[in-house]
Amino acid sequence: MIAGKQSIRFDKKVYISCGATVVGNKEYAGPLGGEFDIVVEDEMFGKNSWEEAESRMQHMAVDKLFIKSGLKKSDVRYVFAGDLLGQLIATTFGLKGIDIPVLGVYGACSTMGETIALSSIMVDGGYADNVIALASSHFASAEKQFRFPLAYGNQRPESATWTVTGAGAYMISGQCNNTGDVSGNNFMNETVGKAVVTGVTVGKIVDYGVKDSMNMGACMAPAAASLIEANFNDFGIDENYYDLIITGDLGYTGRIILLDLLKEKGINIESRYNDCGLLIYDSEAQNTQSGGSGCGCSGVVLNAYILNRIRSKTLSRVLFVPTGAMLSPVSFNEGHSVPSVAHGIMIESE
Numbered sequence: 001m002i003a004g005k006q007s008i009r010f011d012k013k014v015y016i017s018c019g020a021t022v023v024g025n026k027e028y029a030g031p032l033g034g035e036f037d038i039v040v041e042d043e044m045f046g047k048n049s050w051e052e053a054e055s056r057m058q059h060m061a062v063d064k065l066f067i068k069s070g071l072k073k074s075d076v077r078y079v080f081a082g083d084l085l086g087q088l089i090a091t092t093f094g095l096k097g098i099d100i101p102v103l104g105v106y107g108a109c110s111t112m113g114e115t116i117a118l119s120s121i122m123v124d125g126g127y128a129d130n131v132i133a134l135a136s137s138h139f140a141s142a143e144k145q146f147r148f149p150l151a152y153g154n155q156r157p158e159s160a161t162w163t164v165t166g167a168g169a170y171m172i173s174g175q176c177n178n179t180g181d182v183s184g185n186n187f188m189n190e191t192v193g194k195a196v197v198t199g200v201t202v203g204k205i206v207d208y209g210v211k212d213s214m215n216m217g218a219c220m221a222p223a224a225a226s227l228i229e230a231n232f233n234d235f236g237i238d239e240n241y242y243d244l245i246i247t248g249d250l251g252y253t254g255r256i257i258l259l260d261l262l263k264e265k266g267i268n269i270e271s272r273y274n275d276c277g278l279l280i281y282d283s284e285a286q287n288t289q290s291g292g293s294g295c296g297c298s299g300v301v302l303n304a305y306i307l308n309r310i311r312s313k314t315l316s317r318v319l320f321v322p323t324g325a326m327l328s329p330v331s332f333n334e335g336h337s338v339p340s341v342a343h344g345i346m347i348e349s350e
Contacts, residue, residue, distance in 0.1 A: 193313040
C-alpha cells in the first residue's frame with residue numbers, strides 16, 4: 001500500500017460512488033451552472049447569519065447525497081467534513097443532527113482533497129463500507145473572517161480570488177452498485193464510467209514567505225508544485241500518465257506560478273492542466289479577478305466537471321489537487337507568512 005515517501009496505493013477498489021453539490025446564484029451564473037445539483041438564489045439560505053447559511057449548505061448537500069445514492073444513514077459509518085471557519089462551526093452546526101460519527105478536518109481550501117483522502121483510506125483499510133467526504137465555503141462568511149466586512153466595500157486586486165459559495169458531498173464506497181448520471185438518476189449502465197480512487201499523495205506544508213492574503217495563488221502554487229512532483233516520484237510516472245491534472249483554486253495568478261515552478265523541475269503539465277477556480281466563473285464577465293477559491297470551489301467542481309467527464313468516459317485518469325492557504329486572522333495580524341498545503345487524489349475511470 002505504501003508508495004514512495006508521501007503516497008498510498010490502494011489495494012482494494014475505492015469508489016466515489018456518488019456526489020452532490022449545492023451552490024449560490026453567482027456559481028450558477030458561471031460556465032458550469034447547469035451541472036450543479038441544487039442552486040439557491042438566497043445567499044442567506046433562509047438563515048439569519050452567513051455562518052448559519054454555510055451550515056445549511058452542508059446539510060442540504062448531505063441530504064441530496066442520500067437521495068442520489070439511494071443509501072440510508074445507517075449505511076454510512078463515518079463522515080469526514082470541514083470548512084474555513086474557526087473551530088469548523090459550519091460543519092459542527094450543519095451536521096449536528098446527522099446521527100453519524102463525524103471527524104472534523106481542516107486543510108483550508110485543500111479540505112475537499114483531505115476528506116476524500118481520509119475517507120478512501122478508511123474504506124481501503126476495511127474500516128467502513130461507506131464514508132461521506134464533505135467540504136464547504138461561503139463567500140460572505142469567509143470575507144467576514146479573513147478579510148473585510150461586505151459593507152466596507154473594499155477594492156479587490158487582480159490577484160484576489162473569489163471564495164465560492166458551495167458545498168460538495170461525496171460517498172466513498174467499497175462498491176459501486178449505482179453509478180449515477182449527470183441528472184442524479186442511479187442505475188447500472190455499462191456505458192457510464194465509475195470513478196475509482198486508486199491512490200492518494202499527502203502534501204507537505206510549504207512556505208515561500210508570501211504574506212499577501214489577497215494573493216492566494218502565489219501562496220498555494222508552491223505546495224501544488226511540491227505535491228505534483230511527489231506524486232510523480234512516488235508512483236514512478238510522469239505528466240503523460242494523466243488526461244487531466246487539476247488544482248483546486250490557484251486562479252490565473254497561481255496557474256502561471258505553478259507552471260513556472262514545475263518547469264524549473266523539468267516537468268511540463270501545461271497541455272493537460274486546469275484549475276477549478278478557472279472553471280467555475282467567467283472571471284471577466286463576473287468580475288471575480290483571478291478566479292474562484294475556497295473549500296467549496298474544488299468541492300463542487302469535482303462533481304460538476306471532473307466526475308461528469310469520468311462518467312461519460314471523456315476522462316480516464318485525473319490527478320485532483322486541492323490547495324490550501326493555512327493562515328488564520330491571528331497569524332495574519334501577527335505578521336506571519338502564509339504557509340500552504342496540497343493533497344493529491346488519483347481518480348480513474350472503470
